[in-house]
Structures are given as C-alpha cells and as structure tokens.
Amino acid sequence: MAERTQKQKPAPSRTEETVEDAPAVAGSGDKLKAELDDLLDEIDDVLETNAEDFVKSYVQKGGQ
Amino acid sequence: MRGVAIPKVCGIETEYGILVRGQVPDSTSNPVSASSLLINAYLASVQRRAKFDLVDEHPGTDARGFQVDDLLAPEIETQLVNAVLTNGARYYVDHAHPEISTPECLTAMDALHFDRAGERIVEASMAAANRMLPEGAEILCHKNNSDGKGNSYGCHENYLLAREVPFARIVQQITPHFVTRQVVVGAGKVGCELPGSSAGDVPFQLSQRADFFEEEVGLETTLKRPIVNTRDEPHCDAAKYRRLHVIVGDANMSETATFLKLGATALVLAMIEDDALGDDLALANPVAAIRQVSHDPTLQRTILLRSGRRATAMEIQWSLLERARRYAETHGLGAVGEDSGLRTLSLWEGVLTGLEADPSTVANQVDWVAKQRIVEGYAERHGLRPGDARLKALDLQYHDMRPDRCLARRAGLDVLTDPEAVERATTNPPTTTRAYFRGRCLAKWPDDIVAANWDSLVFDVGRDPLRRVPMMEPLRGTAESVASLIDESDTPSDLLARLGA
Numbered sequence: 250m251a252e253r254t255q256k257q258k259p260a261p262s263r264t265e266e267t268v269e270d271a272p273a274v275a276g277s278g279d280k281l282k283a284e285l286d287d288l289l290d291e292i293d294d295v296l297e298t299n300a301e302d303f304v305k306s307y308v309q310k311g312g313q
Numbered sequence: 314m315r316g317v318a319i320p321k322v323c324g325i326e327t328e329y330g331i332l333v334r335g336q337v338p339d340s341t342s343n344p345v346s347a348s349s350l351l352i353n354a355y356l357a358s359v360q361r362r363a364k365f366d367l368v369d370e371h372p373g374t375d376a377r378g379f380q381v382d383d384l385l386a387p388e389i390e391t392q393l394v395n396a397v398l399t400n401g402a403r404y405y406v407d408h409a410h411p412e413i414s415t416p417e418c419l420t421a422m423d424a425l426h427f428d429r430a431g432e433r434i435v436e437a438s439m440a441a442a443n444r445m446l447p448e449g450a451e452i453l454c455h456k457n458n459s460d461g462k463g464n465s466y467g468c469h470e471n472y473l474l475a476r477e478v479p480f481a482r483i484v485q486q487i488t489p490h491f492v493t494r495q496v497v498v499g500a501g502k503v504g505c506e507l508p509g510s511s512a513g514d515v516p517f518q519l520s521q522r523a524d525f526f527e528e529e530v531g532l533e534t535t536l537k538r539p540i541v542n543t544r545d546e547p548h549c550d551a552a553k554y555r556r557l558h559v560i561v562g563d564a565n566m567s568e569t570a571t572f573l574k575l576g577a578t579a580l581v582l583a584m585i586e587d588d589a590l591g592d593d594l595a596l597a598n599p600v601a602a603i604r605q606v607s608h609d610p611t612l613q614r615t616i617l618l619r620s621g622r623r624a625t626a627m628e629i630q631w632s633l634l635e636r637a638r639r640y641a642e643t644h645g646l647g648a649v650g651e652d653s654g655l656r657t658l659s660l661w662e663g664v665l666t667g668l669e670a671d672p673s674t675v676a677n678q679v680d681w682v683a684k685q686r687i688v689e690g691y692a693e694r695h696g697l698r699p700g701d702a703r704l705k706a707l708d709l710q711y712h713d714m715r716p717d718r719c720l721a722r723r724a725g726l727d728v729l730t731d732p733e734a735v736e737r738a739t740t741n742p743p744t745t746t747r748a749y750f751r752g753r754c755l756a757k758w759p760d761d762i763v764a765a766n767w768d769s770l771v772f773d774v775g776r777d778p779l780r781r782v783p784m785m786e787p788l789r790g791t792a793e794s795v796a797s798l799i800d801e802s803d804t805p806s807d808l809l810a811r812l813g814a
Binding site: 284295296 | 462717725
C-alpha cells in the first residue's frame with residue numbers, strides 16, 4: 250500500500266506548486282483529495298458503531 | 314461497409330445482499346422470508362396496481378395471484394415472490410436474495426437509468442419493510458456481490474445476439490474482455506476469498522467476483538462458476554436470437570462503471586457478431602488470469618496469451634478500445650446506438666488514460682479506485698493493518714443501500730443519469746423495446762393480466778380461454794408502434810381486437 254501512495258503523485262514538485270500557486274484552477278485530482286479528506290472526517294459517524302460485529306454478522310447465502 | 318450486427322438489446326439482473334437486524338418474528342428472520350417481506354412491502358406501498366406473479370420458465374403453470382391483503386399471513390413465508398413492475402422490470406426472490414432484473418433496454422445509457430431506478434426501488438422497499446417491522450428492527454440491503462466469507466451472489470448482464478453467430482467464436486473472443494475489463498469496471502474488494510488465503514496476501518483487489526470463477530465456459534451459475542455462461546434461454550425467438558447471459562461482472566455503484574460495463578461489452582459483442590474482432594487476444598489460461606488481474610491493483614503484471622505473447626490487462630483493454638474505434642469507423646455504431654456508442658468510446662478512453670497516468674484521477678469514475686482510496690486513506694489515518702474489521706466494514710458500506718450509510722454516495726462519483734429520468738424509470742417502461750408494451754399494459758389493466766413473462770402477456774378477458782399475447786421480438790411493442798393502440802383501447806378486449814389477436 251505504501252508503494253501505491255507514492256505512485257499517486259508522479260510529479261510531486263509540480264503538483265505542490267500547482268496547489269500553492271493556483272488553488273483556483275486546482276485540477277479534479279485536488280478536488281477529489283479534498284473530498285476524500287472530508288469523507289474521512291465524517292466516516293466515523295457513518296461507519297457502523299460496532300464494525301467488528303457488523304462484519305461478523307454479515308453472512309449471506311450464496312446466490313448465482 | 315455497414316455492420317450487420319443486430320441491436321444489442323441489454324439488461325442487468327442484480328441480486329442484493331440482505332441482512333435482518335433487531336428482534337423480528339421468526340417468520341422474517343431468514344433471508345428468503347426477509348426478501349419476500351421486502352418486495353411485498355414495496356408492492357403494497359408503491360406499486361399496488363402491478364401485483365401479480367410471473368409465470369416464467371414454466372409457461373404451463375397456473376398463475377397464482379399474489380394478494381397484498383395477505384401480506385402478513387403465514388403463507389407469505391413460503392411463497393417466493395415473483396412480480397413484474399409497471400416499468401417492465403422483474404422483482405423477485407432468488408437464492409435467498411432480493412433480485413431486480415431491469416426491463417430490456419436498447420442502449421447502455423437506458424440500462425444505466427433502469428439500474429439506478431432499481432436502486433431507488435430497493436431503497437423504497439427497505440423503508441416500506443422497516444415500517445412493518447417492530448421498533449428497532451430493520452432490513453438492510455447492499456448492492457454488492459460477496460459477504461467476504463466466501464459466499465457470492467451475482468450481478469448479471471444480458472445481451473441480444475444473432476443466433477447464427479457461432480457460440481465458439483463468442484466464447485473465444487469475449488473472454489479476453491471479461492478477464493481484463495475489471496480494471497475499468499471492478500467494484501473493488503477488501504481481502505481475498507480464495508480458500509487458504511489470508512488478509513495479508515491480497516489486502517485489496519479489483520473485483521468482488523473474480524475469486525469465484527473456476528471454469529472458462531459452462532452452464533453453472535452458483536457452483537464452479539464459468540467466465541462465459543452457456544445458459545441458452547433467449548426469452549424471445551430462439552431461431553433468430555441468442556441471449557448472452559453474463560455472470561462475470563460486479564454490481565457497480567459508479568454510474569460510469571455501470572455504463573461502461575454495458576457499453577463496452579455491447580460494442581465488443583457487436584464486433585464479434587460482425588466478425589471484426591479477431592482471435593489474437595485469446596488467453597492461455599483465463600481462470601488464472603482473471604484472478605491475477607483482480608489481485609493486482611498496480612495494473613503492472615502481465616498475463617500469457619495463447620499466442621505466447623504477454624500483455625497487461627491495460628494493454629488488452631487498450632487494444633480492444635482501438636479495435637472498437639476502428640469498428641465504429643468501418644461498421645458504424647448502429648448496433649449499440651450512436652450516442653451511447655460515442656459516449657462509451659470517449660469514457661472508455663478517458664478511464665484507461667487516467668488509470669495509466671494516475672489511478673487517483675479516475676476515483677470519480679472507477680469503483681475500485683474510489684473504494685481503495687477510502688480504505689487506504691482510513692487505514693493510514695487510524696494506523697490500521699490489513700485484516701482489520703473496520704476496513705471490511707468500509708467495503709460493505711460502500712455498497713450500502715441506506716442513503717445515510719452509503720459510502721459510494723459520499724465518494725464524489727460522477728453522475729451520468731438525468732435524475733428525473735431515473736425517477737420516471739421506477740414506474741415507466743423504456744419506450745424503445747417490448748418492455749413498453751408489458752409495462753403500459755400492466756399499468757393500465759393490472760386486474761386483467763394473469764401472467765406476465767419476458768416474452769408474453771396473458772390476459773383474462775372474462776371468458777375462456779385466457780388470451781396469450783406473445784412478444785417474441787424484443788424490438789416490437791415499442792411506444793412508436795403501440796402507444797396509440799394502448800391509449801385508444803378502453804379494455805383489454807379492445808386492445809386484443811386492435812392487435813388482431
């Protein structure tokens with residue numbers, strides 16, 4: 250997973266510049282990053298209160 | 314040269330995961346009865362007029378009228394609900410899951426709208442069912458394909474093909490697409506469900522379903538699942554048509570993914586029908602390859618082709634896209650619809666370009682990327698390791714049909730549908746296939762139709778015998794041909810007289 254995180258920024262220096270210098274024209278990648286941060290902020294309210302029990306109880310019969 | 318491929322009429326069948334929580338009567342605690350309650354509650358609350366059973370694979374069987382008034386009567390526990398809705402869809406209990414089949418659609422964009430309408434119907438069903446359950450009890454549905462414990466359920470696609478296309482050609486040429494399209498349309502999964510695998514082996518993979526495929530080709534759908542399913546049940550004129558029943562896909566939350574799953578597959582099938590694709594992408598070992606592709610979110614590993622060449626799944630998808638572009642120029646896009654076809658080509662290229670450059674740039678389009686970002690972002694923030702239950706909970710809740718719990722809804726996914734058209738599609742049929750005739754008749758004469766089938770309607774016109782209207786042509790019975798007939802008929806007898814039946 251660490252590998253993956255690094256790969257997400259193929260040109261880190263340029264990306265940083267873009268973010269600092271021209272936030273108004275931030276690309277969709279930056280917008281998504283901000284949205285992800287917002288989502289992670291609220292996720293504890295959304296996530297099942299007892300995730301372990303929820304996952305354990307999530308048993309389905311096989312289908313097609 | 315114009316293509317001769319026939320219109321790729323298509324549809325999606327989705328089995329939803331179902332969970333009952335809280336104190337409920339014994340009669341509701343198992344998934345079959347819970348699924349029945351879910352669907353019956355919906356029929357009673359929303360589609361009261363469209364209640365009846367479908368006499369499907371057994372046309373000789375008597376139709377059994379489903380009585381809404383009996384909703385809580387004991388017999389409901391054993392009765393498998395099987396209804397057809399006024400939008401032409403089928404809503405039923407299958408293998409202990411609630412399942413919705415969209416009506417037959419002429420294009421991928423239409424099918425996307427009806428797939429989304431299906432989600433709305435399930436949401437409405439949950440709300441209606443929960444009103445009938447004791448305080449604190451609830452039924453939850455998930456639009457996913459696995460419980461993370463080795464149990465899988467399907468999201469099937471169907472495509473109309475000309476009967477004369479040799480089935481061996483279809484199998485040979487569609488398989489490379491089915492194995493590699495996961496990079497574009499995989500719904501993503503935390504962990505791996507191959508026997509003997511542990512959480513650290515495959516922390517995250519592209520597909521919900523890839524772990525469950527064991528054969529290249531076969532008839533099964535619940536055991537030893539094949540990449541190409543041979544079920545030959547066209548639900549239309551079998552002398553002219555074949556219905557390719559595709560069981561190898563994931564249920565998607567991203568509209569782009571659902572659209573591309575159908576749009577790209579319809580295009581590849583049109584190429585196969587016009588014999589414009591070729592055999593050179595055939596894979597040496599498709600079953601091993603489908604898992605390997607799914608288990609490799611770096612998209613870097615190569616798979617072996619029968620020719621001896623090795624290629625990544627991305628390279629094979631690029632190659633299919635290039636061929637599809639050439640096909641569009643040489644044969645036209647008539648078989649998949651001009652608009653849907655052009656949109657497919659452009660979105661397909663955009664997603665491949667994004668995946669190649671930096672997958673995070675297509676997190677608004679590709680389910681597995683959207684899910685992986687949430688899972689990895691959350692794991693990083695809280696220092697969680699692979700195998701932590703919270704990561705699996707995120708996976709499940711990505712597909713949660715409760716609007717306030719669904720993570721996909723919060724993931725910033727692109728919207729391709731018109732919300733009003735989706736709303737309309739919950740009760741109104743598509744106008745460009747035979748589903749129009751089915752849906753309109755059901756809405757107008759619910760009490761006079763004793764059975765509805767994909768390829769027929771059976772009317773009770775008050776005297777023996779029952780009158781059966783066959784619909785063996787998927788593209789007859791459209792609004793253009795029958796709207797005014799239905800509008801102008803006051804009774805089913807009127808309609809049948811006008812139809813010359």
